[in-house]
Amino acid sequence: MSAVMSVPAIDNPALPMLCGWEASIKGARCSGQSVFVERTNLDLDGLSAGFAIALHMHQPTIPAGPGGQLIGHLQYMFEHAYEGDNHNAGPFAYCYARMGDFIPELIHQGCNPRVMLDYSGNLLWGIQQMGRSDILDKLKGITCDSRYQPHVEWLGTFWGHAVAAATPLPDIPLHIKAWQHQFVSIFGLEALKRVRGFSLPEMQLPNHPDALYTLVIALKDSGYHWMMVQEHTVETLTGEGIQQPHLPHRLIARNSHGQETSITVLIKTQGSDTKLIGQMQPYYEAKTLGKVTLGHQNIPPLVSQISDGENGGVMMNEFPGAFKRAWYETQQDCRVAGINGTEYLELLAAAGVHEGDFPTCQAVGQHHLWRSLLEDEITPERVRNKIATLAANNITFTGDSWTNDRSWTEGYANVI
Structure with a gap:
């Protein structure tokens, strides 16, 4: 019996699978056991550096079907091929499936590829709605077949591609859990056990203390061990830029009541993202790096x-x-290797390097807030007043992302 069949049946396939399997999913996510280190064919001792690439895929859900029915934008593109750039529907669809061709092909040729996949819930549901089993079957092949673990790692995200700063705080865990339901409806519970990393839509990291704290708590409660963040959205605890972006960090999140939590983050370096990935720049940058000391170990x-x-x-x-x-x-050069995020962190743990050894960071701008408030002075009212004072000096707490040319909160005051 497949892992999907261990959860209740889908009542209405015309609707996305957003909830109803909470108990089964929680049971699958509560294990703290490693998921990739037993399968990896990499040894950190022989590596000078590694590189990790992730592909983000998204198509929104829009009310453009018959009678305003919700459909995926990819379906709309196919049905309106002569509008705008909709002629790209076919190439887009293949992009969503092609890792199911590339990874087996490369492994068959003796290569050791790695890739992380980040598909929004909207897109996964849209592919289901279209009946595109050709796409889903290729993704299932590299997700569920043990031969392709740990070559392929999925990253969790919000179901609806919502940016965290523009999302009401009670909705944050719902978005996280909804994506997990969508993923299980396609790939099963066993595959979900291996989803340990999280990718924020638009790389939008909230820097408001309560929003960030809520996000981190929700991620940890949902079984996530780490997330990817953009370099310029975090800072050291004293407000400087990140000095070692190629090392894992421990992101500190403190709320307006003074409660504190943390989560491991891998830092995405700045740059023109599609050009960097499109030309595999992370690999070529990794070739210029050497081992560094972390904890008491020299690591790539x-x-x-x-x-x-x-x-x-x-x-x-x-x-x-x-x-x-x-x-x-x-x-030809075994000193540099592709390593997926969870695989890397598990290999570090096996080498004796743990979260407590990682350098610390916080959301950008928070040093302005915390340096003026002693720990016993932190209350919601004082934090709120201090944020208002800082806003008058153009220091805002509406989050940062790779799209800082636009606001993700302006116009949403009535819902957040």
Whole structure:
């Protein structure tokens, strides 16, 4: 019996699977056991550096079906091929499936590829709605077949591609759990056990104390061990920029009541994301790096990067060749290897390097807040007043992302 059949049946396939399996999912997520280190074919001792790439995929859900029915935008593109760039529907669809071709092909050729996948719940449901079993079967192949673990790692995200700063705090855990339900409806509970990392939509990290604390608590309660963040959205505890972005960090989250929690983060370096991934720049950057000391161990640093997996000519056309070429080259130079996020952290733990050894960071701008409040002075009212004072000096707490040219909170005051 498959893992999917161990949860209740889907009552209405016309609706997305957003809830109802909480007990089964919680049971699958409560294990703290490692998921990749027993399967990995990598040894950190022989590596000078590693690189990790993640592909973000999304198509929104829109009321454009018959009678305003909700459908995925990819379906709309196919049905309105002569509008705008909708002629790209076919290439987009293949982008969503092609890792199911690339990974087995590369492994068959003796390569050792790695990739992390971040698909929004909207997109996964939209593919289901379209009946595109060709796409889903290719994804199932590299997700559920043990031969492709740990070559492929899925990252969790919000179901509806919501940005955290524009999401009401009680909704944050609901978005997280809804995506898990959607994932299980396709790939099963066993596959969900291996989803330990989280990718924020738009890399939008909230820096309001209560929003960040709520996010981190919700992630940990949902079984996540780490998340990816953008370099310029975090700072040291004293307000400086991150000095070692290629090392894992421990993100500190403190709320307006003074409660504190933390989670491991891998830091995505700044740059033009699709060009960096499209040309496999993380691999070439990793070739310039050497081991660094963390805790009491010398470890290979990890160059981490994420980008849209389908948008633009670079990702549609240049990426496939560059992706394969990088793995061919790593066959000749064993000092640098692709390593997925959870695999890397589990290998560090096996080498005796743990979260307490990681450098600490916090959401950008928070040093302005905490340096003026003693621990016994932290109350919701004082934090609220201090944030208002800082806002008058253009220091805001509405979050940061790779799209800082726009506001994700303006116009949403009535719902957040």
